[in-house]
Structure formats: C-alpha cells, structure tokens
Amino acid sequence: MVTATMPATGRQKTRTRIRVLEDERWLALTLLTPTAVLLGLFIAYPFIEGVYLSLSASRVGVPGEFVGLKNFEKIWNDGIFRTAVWNTFWYTGITTVFKLFLGLWLALLLNRHFKGKAYIRAAILLPFIIPTVLSTFAWKWMFDPTFSVINWALFKLGFISARINWLGDPDLAMTSIIIVNIWRGIPFFAISLLAGLQTISPELQEAAAIDGAKPWQRFWHVTWPLLLPVTMVVVLFSVIQTFADFQLVYVMTGGGPANATHLFATYAYQIGIGTGLLSEGAAISLAMFPFLLLIVIVQLLYIRRVEVR
Amino acid sequence: MSRISRRKFMQATGGGAAAAKAGGLAAILASGRAPAYAQTSTVHWLKWNDFVPASDQLLRKELLPAAEKALGLKINLETINANDLQPRVTAAIQSGAGADLIMALNNWVYLYSDSLVELTDLAEEQGKKEGGMHKYARTMCSVGDKFFSMPWAVIGAMIAYRKSWFEEAGASKFPETWEAYREVGKKLKAKGRPIGQTLGHTFGDAPGFAYPYLWSWGGKEVEADGKTVVINSRETVESVKFMTAFWKDAHDEGGLAWDDSNNNRAFLSQTISATLNGASIYIESLRKPDQYQTEKGQPMNKDILHSPLPKGPAGQYGFHLMQSHMLMKYSKNQSAAKQFLKWIHTTENYEKWFLSQKGYATPCTADWEKHKVWDEDPAMGPYKVAARLAQAIGHAGPPTAKAAEAWTKYIIVDMYAKAVQGMPAEEAVKWAEGELKKIYA
Numbered sequence: 001m002v003t004a005t006m007p008a009t010g011r012q013k014t015r016t017r018i019r020v021l022e023d024e025r026w027l028a029l030t031l032l033t034p035t036a037v038l039l040g041l042f043i044a045y046p047f048i049e050g051v052y053l054s055l056s057a058s059r060v061g062v063p064g065e066f067v068g069l070k071n072f073e074k075i076w077n078d079g080i081f082r083t084a085v086w087n088t089f090w091y092t093g094i095t096t097v098f099k100l101f102l103g104l105w106l107a108l109l110l111n112r113h114f115k116g117k118a119y120i121r122a123a124i125l126l127p128f129i130i131p132t133v134l135s136t137f138a139w140k141w142m143f144d145p146t147f148s149v150i151n152w153a154l155f156k157l158g159f160i161s162a163r164i165n166w167l168g169d170p171d172l173a174m175t176s177i178i179i180v181n182i183w184r185g186i187p188f189f190a191i192s193l194l195a196g197l198q199t200i201s202p203e204l205q206e207a208a209a210i211d212g213a214k215p216w217q218r219f220w221h222v223t224w225p226l227l228l229p230v231t232m233v234v235v236l237f238s239v240i241q242t243f244a245d246f247q248l249v250y251v252m253t254g255g256g257p258a259n260a261t262h263l264f265a266t267y268a269y270q271i272g273i274g275t276g277l278l279s280e281g282a283a284i285s286l287a288m289f290p291f292l293l294l295i296v297i298v299q300l301l302y303i304r305r306v307e308v309r
Numbered sequence: 310m311s312r313i314s315r316r317k318f319m320q321a322t323g324g325g326a327a328a329a330k331a332g333g334l335a336a337i338l339a340s341g342r343a344p345a346y347a348q349t350s351t352v353h354w355l356k357w358n359d360f361v362p363a364s365d366q367l368l369r370k371e372l373l374p375a376a377e378k379a380l381g382l383k384i385n386l387e388t389i390n391a392n393d394l395q396p397r398v399t400a401a402i403q404s405g406a407g408a409d410l411i412m413a414l415n416n417w418v419y420l421y422s423d424s425l426v427e428l429t430d431l432a433e434e435q436g437k438k439e440g441g442m443h444k445y446a447r448t449m450c451s452v453g454d455k456f457f458s459m460p461w462a463v464i465g466a467m468i469a470y471r472k473s474w475f476e477e478a479g480a481s482k483f484p485e486t487w488e489a490y491r492e493v494g495k496k497l498k499a500k501g502r503p504i505g506q507t508l509g510h511t512f513g514d515a516p517g518f519a520y521p522y523l524w525s526w527g528g529k530e531v532e533a534d535g536k537t538v539v540i541n542s543r544e545t546v547e548s549v550k551f552m553t554a555f556w557k558d559a560h561d562e563g564g565l566a567w568d569d570s571n572n573n574r575a576f577l578s579q580t581i582s583a584t585l586n587g588a589s590i591y592i593e594s595l596r597k598p599d600q601y602q603t604e605k606g607q608p609m610n611k612d613i614l615h616s617p618l619p620k621g622p623a624g625q626y627g628f629h630l631m632q633s634h635m636l637m638k639y640s641k642n643q644s645a646a647k648q649f650l651k652w653i654h655t656t657e658n659y660e661k662w663f664l665s666q667k668g669y670a671t672p673c674t675a676d677w678e679k680h681k682v683w684d685e686d687p688a689m690g691p692y693k694v695a696a697r698l699a700q701a702i703g704h705a706g707p708p709t710a711k712a713a714e715a716w717t718k719y720i721i722v723d724m725y726a727k728a729v730q731g732m733p734a735e736e737a738v739k740w741a742e743g744e745l746k747k748i749y750a
Binding site (some may be wrong): 059060061062077080111144165167168174256257270272273274275276277278 | 395396398399402405420421423509510511512567569570571695710713714717718747
C-alpha cells in the first residue's frame with residue numbers, strides 16, 4: 001500500500017508544479033526572476049546605496065549620519081560644480097551635433113559601392129575599438145605643451161609663430177577634449193547609421209529618382225524619415241555615454257586647468273576620492289541623474305512619436 | 310643537557326599550533342585561529358613608482374630580502390603610479406581589505422586618520438634618535454599630537470638657476486631676499502633672460518611658489534584655530550603689490566599659462582634664467598650633456614645651481630611633497646608591519662635607500678642634513694634644507710581637508726595671478742578672502 005501511493009503523490013506534485021507554470025503570470029514571474037535578481041543586485045542596490053550615501057555625511061572610513069539634502073545644498077553653492085554642469089552640457093551638446101553630422105556623412109559615403117569598401121569600413125571602426133585610455137594618451141601627447149606634433153606642423157606650415165598651449169588654456173583644453181571625443185565617437189554613429197541605411201530598400205530611392213527627385217530631395221524626403229528612428233536611438237546612447245564620460249577627461253586634463261574641464265564624473269571623483277568626501281561625491285554624481293532622466297524621457301517620447309507616425 | 314619532552318613542548322607553545330597537534334581539526338576550529346606554523350606574516354607594502362627607478366630596484370633586490378631574513382616575514386612590495394594611490398586607499402578603507410602599509414602624500418592622514426593605526430611611538434623614537442623630527446613632517450603626518458603615519462621623506466622643490474648668467478648680472482651667489490632677487494631679475498630680464506615662474510593652474514610649481522611666498526611676507530590663510538580666515542592682512546596686500554611689480558620687472562610674462570613642464574623646457578632651451586622646480590631640470594641636463602649646452606658650448610649641467618626661495622620680511626619657507634607610510638587599521642599584520650617600519654628606518658638600512666636617491670629625497674629628521682652626500686654634488690646641496698624650511702598648506706592652522714580644498718581650487722595662486730593681470734592688490738586679496746571664507750565656513 002505504502003509503496004504504491006508514493007509514486008502517485010510524486011506524480012501529482014509534478015503535475016501541480018506544471019499546472020502552476022501553465023498559468024502565464026507564474027511562468028512570467030519565474031522567467032523574469034533571474035533578470036530581476038541581476039538588475040537588483042548590480043543596478044538597483046548600488047543606486048539606492050548611492051542615494052543613501054548622498055544623503056549622509058560619510059567620509060572615507062567614517063560612516064556618517066543622515067543629513068538630508070545638505071550635500072546638495074553645498075554643491076549648489078559651489079562655483080566649480082556649476083562650471084562642471086555647464087561643461088557637461090556644452091561637451092555633450094557640441095560633440096553630439098558633430099558626431100551626428102560627421103557620422104551621418106560618413107555613413108552615406110560608406111553606403112555607396114566602391115573598391116575596398118570592406119577594408120575602409122573596418123578601418124573606420126579603429127577609433128572605437130582602441131581602448132579609450134590608450135588613444136587618449138596618444139592625443140595627450142599630440143596636445144603636449146612642449147612636444148605637440150600639432151604645434152610643430154602648424155609652425156612648419158607657417159600658421160603660427162608661438163606655441164599654442166592646448167591643454168594649459170581653459171578654453172583650448174575644453175576644445176581639445178571635445179575634438180578627441182568627436183574623433184572617438186564618429187565610428188559608432190557611422191556604423192550604426194550605416195546599418196540603418198542598409199535596411200532602406202533601394203527601390204524607394206529608385207522610385208523617387210524616376211519621379212524626378214534630386215539627390216538632396218531624395219535624402220530629405222525618403223532616407224532621412226526612414227533613418228530617423230535609428231538616429232534617435234543612436235543619439236540617445238551617445239548622449240548618455242558622453243554625459244557620464246570620465247576616462248577621456250581624466251586622462252587628458254584631470255579636470256584642469258583651474259577646474260576648467262571638469263564634468264560631473266570627474267568632479268565627483270575629485271571630491272569623493274581626492275578629498276575623501278564620499279557623500280558629497282555621491283551627491284555630485286547623482287545630480288547627473290535628473291538631467292539624464294529628463295533627456296532620456298524627452299528622447300524616448302520623441303522616438304515613440306516618430307515610430308507611431 | 311635539559312631535554313624538552315613532547316608533552317612539555319605542547320604545553321609551552323599553546324594557541325593554534327599546540328591545539329592542532331593535540332586535538333586535530335576539531336581543536337583548531339575550537340581555538341578560532343589558524344595554526345601558528347602556517348602563519349608566516351606577509352606584509353603588503355604599497356608605494357608609488359619612484360622617480361628614481363634605482364631606488365625601487367634596491368628595495369626589491371637588496372633591502373626587502375634582507376628584511377625578510379632579519380624579521381622572518383614575507384614582504385610584498387607593490388609600486389603604482391602616484392595618481393593611483395588615492396583610489397586604492399579609498400577602496401581599501403571602504404572594503405576593509407588591502408595593503409598593510411600604504412604610502413601617503415602630503416596631508417592624507419587628515420583625510421583617513423579614523424582608519425589608521427597610531428604610530429606616535431615609532432615616529433617620536435625616530436625623531437629622538439636622529440636629532441629631532443622636522444616640524445613639517447610632524448604637521449603633515451599627525452592629527453592633534455598623534456602621528457598617524459610614519460614620515461618617510463620630502464621631495465624638495467628649489468629654484469634652479471644659471472650660475473654664469475647670475476654672475477654676469479652681478480650676483481656672485483643667489484640673492485637672499487626678494488628685493489635682491491628682483492634687482493638681479495630686472496637686469497636679467499633686460500638681457501632677455503627673465504625669471505620663469507608659473508602662476509597657472511598646475512598642481513606642482515604654482516602652489517609650490519605662491520604659498521611660501523605668501524608666508525615669507527607674513528601672510529596666512531587662517532589663524533592657528535584652523536577656522537578664522539585672516540588672509541586679508543596688510544602683509545598679504547604688501548606681498549601682492551610686490552609680486553605685481555616683481556612680475557613686470559623680472560618675469561617671463563607667459564608664465565600665467567604654464568603648466569609644470571613648461572618651465573623645464575624654457576630653462577633647458579635657455580629662454581629663462583631661473584625657475585622653481587624639482588631636481589628634474591638638472592637631472593635631465595646631466596642625462597644629456599651633449600644636447601643641453603650653454604651658449605658657450607659647455608654642458609649646461611655645469612652651469613646649474615639650486616637655491617631655496619629667498620627670504621621675505623617674515624622668514625624663509627618652502628612647500629614640498631611629503632611622503633609617509635600609513636599602517637591601516639584593517640590590517641591583520643599590524644605588528645609585523647610595525648616591525649618592518651622600524652627595521653627600514655634604522656639608520657643603516659634607511660641610508661642605503663637615501664643614497665640611491667642622490668639628493669632627490671630629503672629625510673625628515675635633523676641629523677640627515679649633515680650627511681656627506683650633500684657635499685658630493687654642490688648642485689644638489691641646497692635640497693638638504695627642504696624638510697626644515699617646509700611649511701604645510703593651511704598655515705597657521707593644521708593642513709586639514711579644508712586646506713586641501715583651498716589648495717585644489719588654486720585660491721592663493723589665483724590671488725597673485727589676478728593681481729599680476731591688473732586687478733588692484735586690495736581687491737585680489739578681498740576676492741581670496743571671500744573664497745576662503747566659503748571653504749572654512
């Protein structure tokens with residue numbers, strides 16, 4: 001008797017388990033759990049920890065008490081923080097515009113047929129493939145106050161008679177890091193937009209051409225509207241990355257000269273690590289969040305509108 | 310002959326080792342610590358990559374093996390880029406794990422003292438043994454009257470100058486006061502050989518000049534309480550006024566935008582006659598005597614001498630890079646690490662390292678100033694006073710995190726830079742006062 005019932009209950013249990021999973025809600029929950037756990041551990045937890053840190057008075061090695069919004073109040077009154085905010089917007093804005101135009105231009109060129117296309121396409125990716133720190137070091141050397149190859153070339157060509165202090169002058173230093181960011185970012189735009197271009201059926205272009213549309217009209221009325229959703233996504237990614245950039249500025253100028261090139265991330269590092277004020281550093285990097293959120297919401301809404309259209 | 314029986318040995322050793330032998334695994338677990346015979350302490354020492362590579366080699370090949378032998382320890386030396394030290398310290402303290410001994414630069418003990426082991430006994434003993442610890446090392450490495458790091462050395466910054474050019478301008482030795490320096494500088498600039506000094510936003514040479522200059526006139530950021538901002542004084546205004554004239558009379562006016570390397574190049578290409586710097590200009594000219602020559606075709610290194618910054622009405626000062634070692638509170642090898650610190654700081658062992666530096670590093674205690682190494686190369690001799698004449702940022706208060714904030718924001722440097730660019734002295738000082746008050750509020 002006993003031995004006979006055992007397998008029966010076992011089978012029943014399996015059946016109940018299967019039946020539970022037949023319910024889509026439970027199935028969904030089960031399948032989502034691993035992702036939720038991963039997101040919770042590696043994104044939600046650090047984020048909440050960061051928020052808590054920014055509301056406390058912690059220093060390195062000293063867990064501080066809760067102080068409310070005091071850290072935010074302090075950074076709000078900090079001139080360097082304001083410079084960093086302005087720099088971040090300027091840096092992100094200028095580089096995104098240039099990366100978009102140059103990247104699009106490159107994508108349109110690469111979308112044509114010519115000899116050695118595959119090689120050129122691979123070569124275009126180089127700035128993107130090389131580790132940022134390495135390529136930035138090379139640029140730093142090119143902008144060096146004493147050994148700048150750019151200065152040397154300009155001097156030999158007779159354009160300048162005195163050295164240009166690329167990284168020593170506040171405005172030039174900002175320009176320099178913007179140049180490097182654009183150089184590094186173009187391939188990402190070019191390749192992503194190229195992929196977008198290739199999904200556009202050539203027949204549409206042909207039809208437009210037969211109807212008498214000039215190249216510019218074909219681009220503006222056929223290519224561009226079809227490319228827009230991809231473009232928006234690429235711009236979104238790029239804005240997020242550029243806004244939170246750290247490596248490039250840290251290697252090139254360390255935020256100097258005179259704190260002239262600090263971005264959110266580098267200033268947060270200087271305060272959090274350099275001065276040991278962890279919670280103030282956390283507040284600075286969290287201050288990035290509302291701005292980014294706003295940018296992302298606006299862009300996502302726009303993408304949705306474009307897609308619905 | 311007294312024999313130790315197995316039983317007696319067991320009783321005598323106690324702790325993990327005995328427990329392990331007597332009771333096996335269960336006893337080890339019960340005793341709550343690893344058996345002693347598996348515990349050769351390893352001391353993990355983290356320091357910067359030395360600018361004199363020979364010194365790190367000496368440590369690795371000679372000094373550390375000797376220490377391991379003498380102390381029965383294992384010492385694990387890790388050297389990293391100076392800029393990477395601070396993130397490592399932060400991560401180690403926050404996670405409670407990492408190197409046992411970590412090199413600190415300047416006033417870091419003020420940032421981390423809660424996580425450090427007090428080293429007053431070691432430091433005081435060192436001072437007593439070697440003619441007294443210099444005040445600078447004391448200020449930079451202790452909070453209150455407790456040492457939280459062991460002073461290691463000071464990396465000095467001195468004025469490098471062209472001996473023959475100064476002689477031509479009538480100065481057989483380096484001018485002792487700012488007035489005399491200005492007079493000589495005037496003549497030099499008239500000959501197209503100005504003094505080169507940065508007042509730009511560069512972390513080494515600009516504050517290295519501006520702070521000691523301010524102190525030598527009697528100006529200071531705050532009172533000894535470390536709170537009351539007193540930068541706006543008659544002395545400070547005097548110093549700013551003098552600087553403005555001095556700049557116009559004697560300096561290369563491009564210095565406003567210079568970084569730490571511009572003056573090296575300017576000096577080596579013979580466009581300036583003097584500049585405040587580490588020993589790197591001289592070392593570079595020693596390394597390449599054929600490339601760097603005077604206008605008379607002589608190797609330039611024979612024509613370079615060094616001097617501390619001149620005296621002002623209130624004295625003579627310097628501001629140099631302080632190096633010390635922190636023993637971390639989380640370390641499980643504190644006593645071993647302390648033993649090692651003591652060992653490496655014995656005169657005999659430390660001297661080997663000191664000699665390998667060839668004058669680059671100045672020890673923090675008084676007796677070393679008499680060492681014969683300073684007489685061997687007259688060009689390097691002046692560096693012997695670096696630790697003695699040095700003063701910490703945030704004077705007359707302690708070099709706290711607030712002092713560091715004022716330093717990273719270049720407030721003192723900018724005060725002079727603004728005046729030199731045309732702002733009236735009183736206004737420039739007032740501006741600095743406002744900024745400092747924001748920090749010390």
